[in-house]
Amino acid sequence: MPFTVATWNINSVRLRLPLVEQFLKDYAPDVLCLQETKCPDDLFPAAAFEALGYGHMAISGQKGYHGVATLSRRPLDIVEKRDFCGIGDRRHVSARLSAGGRSVLLHNFYVPAGGDEPDPEINPKFRHKLDFIEEMRSVRAGFDGESAAILVGDLNIAPLETDVWSHKQLLKVVSHTPIETEGLESMRAEGGWVDLMRAHIPPQERLYTWWSYRNRDWAASDRGRRLDHVWTSPNLVDDMREVEVLRAARGWERPSDHVPVITRFGFD
């Protein structure tokens, strides 16, 4: 089976456990990176995932907010649960696994949303988001002949004009302001990361992974944004076969406002 990695902001792993179980049965990724688990580690539904073959987990959760978890069918070596901005938020976990004869370092991120007001002087949540992105510059896509890196997660920024339903109308809306989009893009490029979703789906094409709950008909209005991302070191780009955005998941019963993004590679 070719190596497959999925990422999904689940917005409460306990509430949506049946959806995650169905997703794992139907799509069987080797690895699933979850964000916004909203679950302390001692209450994480590990047994349910173990029963489905995902016995290897890197969990970093907290009560009520944030939280990330990486579920895997392959052995994982937990590398780091890094406290970005030093305020104790559980927004990152990295783990190493073996794929395609390489040692792959996999980062799972949940970047702060940043609040409503896009002014760091008056909105501490926006200041925090910008600081978080700056600190992410130290996370680089190191690789050589035997190693590679993958960074996935809810980065809460839609960098391209085609990553939002209206570039013009969202220029002053947190997630698509120039200070965020330029910051994310420069951080990505300087870190040596490749935007794998856009390597597969041309930048001219509209692409969203999130649709607000505050819309009476998300599908008809289609006011989406691409907030979830898959980045890799350059030595994995030629091995990528497909990136699938599971738009249908937004229409499932009691859905998350984000949908899974599934990346398939050409090696085992």
Added chain:
DNA sequence: ATGGTCGCAACGCGA
């Protein structure tokens, strides 16, 4: 221009 909906867990906050 405004408000719209979720989840957690407490009647507000963060998204």
